[in-house]
Amino acid sequence: MALTSYGVAIREGFEHLLSYHPKVFTIGQGLWSPWYVGNTMTDLEQQFGKARVIDTPVSELATTGAALGAALCGYRPIVIHPRVDFMLLAVDQLVTQAAKWRYMFGGDVAVPLTVRAIINRGGEQGAQHSQALHSWFAHIPGLRVVMPASARDARDLLIASVLCDDPVLYVDDRWLYGIEEEIGPPVELDLAWEGPKLTRSGGDLTLVGAGHSAWLCSEAARALAEDGVSCDVIDVRVLNPFDATLILDSVKRTGRLLAVDGDWATCGFAAEILARVAEEVPPSLLRAPSRRLTLPDAPAPTSGPLERSYYTTVGDVIAAARQIAGVRGDSWE
């Protein structure tokens, strides 16, 4: 069977939604551009018309609020923010309006709004074109936060987000657009039942990450297996509401945790994972202190050598995992 890339899989998600769900439309910057959103929405406006695939003025706040308004009136809009950084201009509508709308009006109002934000970093783009910030958004009750790490999830979690009656922030990462797998036909999942997934089993150590960090974890686990360190790898997938059960069960078995996250350390999502473990896993079951691997607590620099040291690599994950597992060189301590 053919392999599908993460980027193309996102496009398949849009194609499915626009084909089978007449109330779906998508709006945001760059939708009629050949480069803005990589290969994830190519020619959708030609296939489905510019009335349902709407490119916009440079107005993130109005666009997001307008999509919320349409969502309250029976549509299922998908707002596109080509970068997380640009979405920050729309935070009131997302955090203070959409996320709270159902609750503050009694709990029965559907808010089927999906906001898709793209993490786009590296390439010496610097402090204002590199932020991830999913930890911030996962902090907000009422806002579901989804981060796909595989091509299949990139498509099927997009579909699930849009079909969900709550506001969802769907965050994809350009560093993943090239990864490929067999994905079969689209599936309509109920987002309420989706959560972390075990993507690899092993007994020595639990590796946890979301989005690109989940990919780093699987790559590292593959290399570690060759050295005789076997890892459970958990792809978080849904950061909010966060169901840590699978992670807790895994850490109870392995006794060791490494949480990897492409956001900052302080008050970041990796801290949330460690906190759950600290609260729920009896210390007697822990064989090593839990660790997190995150961005350093600094904005993204542009300078090449600094930028190279800024982002976490597979090698960094392997080194941290070995340290936690007590492996020096190629042998057990």
Add this chain to the structure above:
Amino acid sequence: MEISADLGTLADSRQHHAPLELPKQNRSWLPGALRRMVLIRTAEDHIGQMVTAGKIRCPCHLAIGQEAVAVGVSKSLRPTDRIFGAHRSHSHYLALGGSLRALMAEVLGKDTGASRGMGGSMHLIDLEHGLRGTVPIVGSTIPIATGAALAAKMDGKGDIAVSYFGDGATEEGVFHESMNLAATLRLPVLFVCENNLFSSHLHISLRQPRDSVARYATAHDIPAVRVDGNDVVAVASAADEAIERMRREPGPFFIEAVTYRWRGHVGPRDDEDVGVRRKDDLVVWRKRDPVQRLYEALREAGDADSASLELIEREVLAEVAFAWAQAEQDPFPPPESLLSRVYGRPS
């Protein structure tokens, strides 16, 4: 989409190709302005080539074709003024007299760069010449410039703030809030909109019902003028008059300078294939060349000839090459700067 064409001939690429009309008096600054524009174009052309060659990796938005706006506005500015730019600001930086070497070093991520290698092309600062910062979040320096004008007014020394932004930035809410604030508090901020008719791939006709943005100033009771942004004389005279008035009596002013970028939204390519009418228009717009039109006018007036232009071009090319060579030799920021530059040093 139909668009109300308030810009008239200014938006028509076939018009305004003739040599500039020179002022009768006070022409001594014009050869210097010509040189500055040649410098901006040459420096950016070099940066573009180095992007293509893979030596520069940070995103670079080139202002080639728009040189006259920054050079015209900068004529009446002084180092105590407070100037803010956006993502396409090499021209603003160089027009104010910013160091070529520090620009080259910045785009290379070197410690000697304008922002010490931490910001790249999209984040430039040059306090010596009044440039307080340029950033690529569209519209975000507009309120900051407005606040700098508030500080200037409090200082009471006749300094002003300048906010450079594009037509796309007028679609952000904060632009409108800033104009209202500046008008209400009578703040000496000069809003300079470089209307190049595009926001990345989208022509203004796909983003706004009218092609001119000066109407927003009028709506906020801010005096506004529209000028040919490829005419350095027209830009400078509009800016001179506004700035002189603002120094005497604080209050905002708005200049809409109509221009066109010759390169793609980002990087050195033409991007002819991107955006409404761009393919047909670009060749014609190139004939409204701000450099050539000034040169022709100076030549007709006997203030320049092909030899003097060639000399400028040769000297500028050498300056750019020298600055680049120096910047290439310069060191990168030390590894500890990753964390040591996040907060101020404790006392």
